[in-house]
Amino acid sequence: MTRLLSAKGKFLLAAFALAAALAAPLQAASLGASKLNFASFKEFNADSWQFVGQNIVAKGVYIPAGDLEIYADQATINIESRDIEAVGNVQVYRWENSGGVVDMAKLARIQNTPNCSVTLLGITGDVWGDLSVQVSISMLTDNIKAQRLVGNLDSGYFQFEDAQFRFKTYVCRAERGERKPDGIITVKNAEISSCNYLEDDNGHYSIGCTEAQFTPHTTEFYGMETIDTDVGDHTVFLTNGFWKVYGVPVLWLPVFYKPKDESLGLFSIQWGEASDWGYYVMLSKRFDFSEYPYASVKLLGDYYSKRGYGYGAKADFETDNSRTEIFGYGIWDFDPNKTDDYDKYRIRVPKGRYDFRISNVTHITPRLDFRGALEVISDPYFTRDFFSGRYNRNPQPATYMSLEQQFDHFSASLYVRPKVNSFYTTVQRLPGFRLDAHRQQILNTNFYYQGDLSMDYMKMDWIKFDWDTKRYPNEKLKNYSSFRLDTTHFLYFPLRFDWLTLVPRAGLKLTAYSNTSKEKVTVEDLNTLFQAADPQNTRGMLLHNYDDKGKAKLRFAGEIGVEASTKIYNSWQDVRSSFLALDGLRHVIRPYINYTLIPKPNVKRDHLYYFDDIDRIDEQHFIRFGLENRLQTRDGSSIRDYFTMENYWDLHMRKEEGFSQIGDFCTILSATPFKGFTVSTLFSIDAGGNNGKVPETVRDGRDAGHPGINLKWLNRWNISLKYSPADDWDFTFSYIYHRPYASRSAYSMGSTLTQLDAGSFFNKYFSEHTEQFQFSVRLPITPDRRTFASYAMSYDVQEGYIDVHTLQVVRNFHCWEVAAGFQWERDTDDDRYKQSFLFSIYLTGLTGPLQSGQNSILTRADNAMRAPGSSRGSKFWSN
Numbered sequence: 001m002t003r004l005l006s007a008k009g010k011f012l013l014a015a016f017a018l019a020a021a022l023a024a025p026l027q028a029a030s031l032g033a034s035k036l037n038f039a040s041f042k043e044f045n046a047d048s049w050q051f052v053g054q055n056i057v058a059k060g061v062y063i064p065a066g067d068l069e070i071y072a073d074q075a076t077i078n079i080e081s082r083d084i085e086a087v088g089n090v091q092v093y094r095w096e097n098s099g100g101v102v103d104m105a106k107l108a109r110i111q112n113t114p115n116c117s118v119t120l121l122g123i124t125g126d127v128w129g130d131l132s133v134q135v136s137i138s139m140l141t142d143n144i145k146a147q148r149l150v151g152n153l154d155s156g157y158f159q160f161e162d163a164q165f166r167f168k169t170y171v172c173r174a175e176r177g178e179r180k181p182d183g184i185i186t187v188k189n190a191e192i193s194s195c196n197y198l199e200d201d202n203g204h205y206s207i208g209c210t211e212a213q214f215t216p217h218t219t220e221f222y223g224m225e226t227i228d229t230d231v232g233d234h235t236v237f238l239t240n241g242f243w244k245v246y247g248v249p250v251l252w253l254p255v256f257y258k259p260k261d262e263s264l265g266l267f268s269i270q271w272g273e274a275s276d277w278g279y280y281v282m283l284s285k286r287f288d289f290s291e292y293p294y295a296s297v298k299l300l301g302d303y304y305s306k307r308g309y310g311y312g313a314k315a316d317f318e319t320d321n322s323r324t325e326i327f328g329y330g331i332w333d334f335d336p337n338k339t340d341d342y343d344k345y346r347i348r349v350p351k352g353r354y355d356f357r358i359s360n361v362t363h364i365t366p367r368l369d370f371r372g373a374l375e376v377i378s379d380p381y382f383t384r385d386f387f388s389g390r391y392n393r394n395p396q397p398a399t400y401m402s403l404e405q406q407f408d409h410f411s412a413s414l415y416v417r418p419k420v421n422s423f424y425t426t427v428q429r430l431p432g433f434r435l436d437a438h439r440q441q442i443l444n445t446n447f448y449y450q451g452d453l454s455m456d457y458m459k460m461d462w463i464k465f466d467w468d469t470k471r472y473p474n475e476k477l478k479n480y481s482s483f484r485l486d487t488t489h490f491l492y493f494p495l496r497f498d499w500l501t502l503v504p505r506a507g508l509k510l511t512a513y514s515n516t517s518k519e520k521v522t523v524e525d526l527n528t529l530f531q532a533a534d535p536q537n538t539r540g541m542l543l544h545n546y547d548d549k550g551k552a553k554l555r556f557a558g559e560i561g562v563e564a565s566t567k568i569y570n571s572w573q574d575v576r577s578s579f580l581a582l583d584g585l586r587h588v589i590r591p592y593i594n595y596t597l598i599p600k601p602n603v604k605r606d607h608l609y610y611f612d613d614i615d616r617i618d619e620q621h622f623i624r625f626g627l628e629n630r631l632q633t634r635d636g637s638s639i640r641d642y643f644t645m646e647n648y649w650d651l652h653m654r655k656e657e658g659f660s661q662i663g664d665f666c667t668i669l670s671a672t673p674f675k676g677f678t679v680s681t682l683f684s685i686d687a688g689g690n691n692g693k694v695p696e697t698v699r700d701g702r703d704a705g706h707p708g709i710n711l712k713w714l715n716r717w718n719i720s721l722k723y724s725p726a727d728d729w730d731f732t733f734s735y736i737y738h739r740p741y742a743s744r745s746a747y748s749m750g751s752t753l754t755q756l757d758a759g760s761f762f763n764k765y766f767s768e769h770t771e772q773f774q775f776s777v778r779l780p781i782t783p784d785r786r787t788f789a790s791y792a793m794s795y796d797v798q799e800g801y802i803d804v805h806t807l808q809v810v811r812n813f814h815c816w817e818v819a820a821g822f823q824w825e826r827d828t829d830d831d832r833y834k835q836s837f838l839f840s841i842y843l844t845g846l847t848g849p850l851q852s853g854q855n856s857i858l859t860r861a862d863n864a865m866r867a868p869g870s871s872r873g874s875k876f877w878s879n
Contacts (some may be wrong), residue, residue, distance in 0.1 A: 115140035146853040183216040209241035270840035280308030322362040330354035372401040405435040422464040432456035475543040483514035516550030555603040565592035621653040660688030675722040684715040708797035771797035
């Protein structure tokens, strides 16, 4: 009996050695981070076994070890030399555990997933009455299969024949191969793919090669004494490869390289036709180099039949305390004037066009931050032509650097903003320093203080044109500069009564300039300067520039005011509705009055250099009447706004030419009345009668009357509706109306005012006349919810036609996503529709049930910046 137990103990040791042996090559190919030890070795089974000298021979072996399961028809282990040979259906499987919260529909999909075990841990409900389930999932992930495996446990050298690997994101089949002691795996006559159908000889795509090498980024010693299978991820290098589609070679790859932490197959291909680009092909490929610090690079390569070859890259680096983004893209443009005739403007557009940007945010300490950005562009129209999404967000990107330190009662910042691109008008700060004191109580009194201090050397550096206007003489724009010190100090004395809150305030602003203008520059003169600085302006203008003869000046501006408000509310605790997501209801009404008086400053603003609104302070005297309405309901342990609305209008005490003393009546509203539906709107009513008649619409050079809204008293109205009746069903509708009108400024230095149009010391003048309906829909069109269609259109009421409509279909296949889209856009120059189309393929790789769909979502979001059209990103929106 003792002899039998001893033999069994030796077999346990041998079986454990087998587990380590198989885990070694398995983990060397990134099978996971499972660590084997004797305590995790559960139990083994064998149909039969025997000792042959120093060897143990076992048949029908099954060994569970940690999260690994090992099978073999027969295994032989030498106890002394630690040599091992396993033959016949050698299989090693790895189970991966994960968890999360899913809805009932996703739970059903996971439960139907092959090789997936689901455990329900709990059920919760949200505010809408929907149930969510917390689950724990064990899923069969990586595995290796071979007919024969020979090696040594101490050295870590192994050979295998007729092997098949399945790792995190790819499958590899090889006729033979070896694993060296340094962890490098070399395979011969292999085929690799991120489509797991390759296991069944039915891969959608693959790369076949004569030889491939898998190199780990860390190397561990594999042996009985130091077993550690966490070797990190691998790079893959192959030679003499062929990219195959359904087994048919379509492209020879002399060499192919995959860095660590990244799938072989995750890249996208788009091709189509657009009027400004011609036929195009757009390729992108992302390489992830490390998880921490996170580092990745996405390569971009494009061809446009009318524009040439474009190439670039986007790199991201991230740690717990910093994030850096680097973007670069260049093209030798065959026809820079294809999008627009830029030669008729005043900035030269070169054939060699590019954009380079680097930005960084670093949390140096918990309270000290660095922020900076540098962007160098070849011309002002480059992003408009090729990356219109970036252009629409920021048509004139800035270069800057700043250090920001937060203290208990104030914050400090040091910043620099230089001019980098000569074709932009830039207010340079070389450098600037600012202190901001947050509103805070003074000792134990009822007084509160708020203030700021800034010191800047500022320079207005106007755009530099390549040539003057050709038809008319044009006076030059003259740069100007000054050191400016500005400081603001306000005192508040809040008074609270039973039903009324009063907050009187008084403050002053002192602004010192080292240089000013003796020549007077009015608001109209300043507007003319900015019109002349428009690079697309070809009209000659007589300019009234600032001079530098005004000497130093100190301006004083004061403000007094008071805000009075009260709250009226009522609650209904028993109001409940799952459809309306109501758990009690509270209505809060806050009427308020805000009085503001800024006497005329001691220095007229017409003689002060303009850098920003600080330099345009002028007399203000008005009363703001406002009303806030909020409907609130409980959302678990918090309060959620169910409906919000604010109305306000201003009564100006000071007369101004061209304006009534009664300001506009404005409303801002948002609501979520039931699940999946949101509405938001804003409108402005000309309560003071400042507008004339709505101008007549001109179509094709002839008057077309007043199509659409013809209301003298309505300045603007925007409304947006969105409804999602079910997952993946989205309907949106919006209406935009904007007529030419003027809005009088209402501004306070010491109080925050809601603003729809004004908000500075400039009166606002709007010349556009816009009226549009926009509609879009996205929904699944197949029962498996893997095919989606989306449609969007925009109807211009004033022009009387649909100016753009787009149709797109997206299909998620097993391991790739295919999208096709068409767009028709009205060309205002010749009243014809320009047509363009898009066809794209994105290889999604292998994902688990909890991660399914993420690749396509991230891809569409990323490719929104690279969508085709007359300007990149303006067409084929992403859902």
